[in-house]
Amino acid sequence: NAGVTQTPKFQVLKTGQSMTLQCAQDMNHNSMYWYRQDPGMGLRLIYYSASEGTTDKGEVPNGYNVSRLNKREFSLRLESAAPSQTSVYFCASSPDSNVLTFGAGSRLTVL
Amino acid sequence: SQQGEEDPQALSIQEGENATMNCSYKTSINNLQWYRQNSGRGLVHLILIRSNEREKHSGRLRVTLDTSKKSSSLLITASRAADTASYFCATDAGAGNMLTFGGGTRLMVKP
Numbered sequence: 001n002a003g004v005t006q007t008p009k010f011q012v013l014k015t016g017q018s019m020t021l022q023c024a025q026d027m028n029h030n031s032m033y034w035y036r037q038d039p040g041m042g043l044r045l046i047y048y049s050a051s052e053g054t055t056d057k058g059e060v061p062n063g064y065n066v067s068r069l070n071k072r073e074f075s076l077r078l079e080s081a082a083p084s085q086t087s088v089y090f091c092a093s094s095p096d097s098n099v100l101t102f103g104a105g106s107r108l109t110v111l
Numbered sequence: 112s113q114q115g116e117e118d119p120q121a122l123s124i125q126e127g128e129n130a131t132m133n134c135s136y137k138t139s140i141n142n143l144q145w146y147r148q149n150s151g152r153g154l155v156h157l158i159l160i161r162s163n164e165r166e167k168h169s170g171r172l173r174v175t176l177d178t179s180k181k182s183s184s185l186l187i188t189a190s191r192a193a194d195t196a197s198y199f200c201a202t203d204a205g206a207g208n209m210l211t212f213g214g215g216t217r218l219m220v221k222p
Binding site: 041058090101105 | 115120142144146151152153154155156159199201203209210211212213214215
């Protein structure tokens with residue numbers, strides 16, 4: 001029972017490079033989310049997808065794009081990474097937009 | 112901006128003692144949730160309390176909600192070293208699918 005799987009777990013990028021964080025869930029959940037976690041800031045919502053085919057901006061969407069590829073997968077793309085995007089990124093899913101199940105996180109460092 | 116603010120930011124207690132952490136929020140909510148995060152891991156859902164509920168129990172956890180004061184508390188009774196983690200409150204204000212997290216309380220339980 002994998003739950004929510006994120007890849008990669010760790011990534012180091014140079015400023016201006018691009019990359020995609022992958023997320024997949026096997027619980028048949030409708031809603032999926034991307035959060036970033038910075039020290040002392042809690043989690044801030046970047047983008048979410050209420051259902052397959054829809055995406056919406058969260059609190060801090062600038063510099064990111066997302067794709068809800070199908071019901072299982074929700075990817076987060078950084079087109080031109082900046083040091084301010086150094087963070088731990090968490091993907092989560094929910095059957096009903098209430099209780100979230102989180103992945104283990106992806107630690108990204110932008111030099 | 113964060114909807115929920117936890118207090119204290121850090122708490123250190125001895126095994127067997129009770130731990131109380133508080134969460135204050137700014138706007139009306141549909142429900143409030145508490146999550147736990149072990150170091151280097153994703154968040155795990157602990158308990159959800161709806162706006163029309165005042166108290167809820169789950170094992171050694173007791174959550175209260177005071178909507179007039181816009182605050183909630185999480186009590187962990189008879190704490191164990193394994194309870195060492197960060198605890199976050201999250202509020203569902205009904206604004207689409209956005210669950211908003213506070214900055215967390217870091218709990219250390221000394222054996």
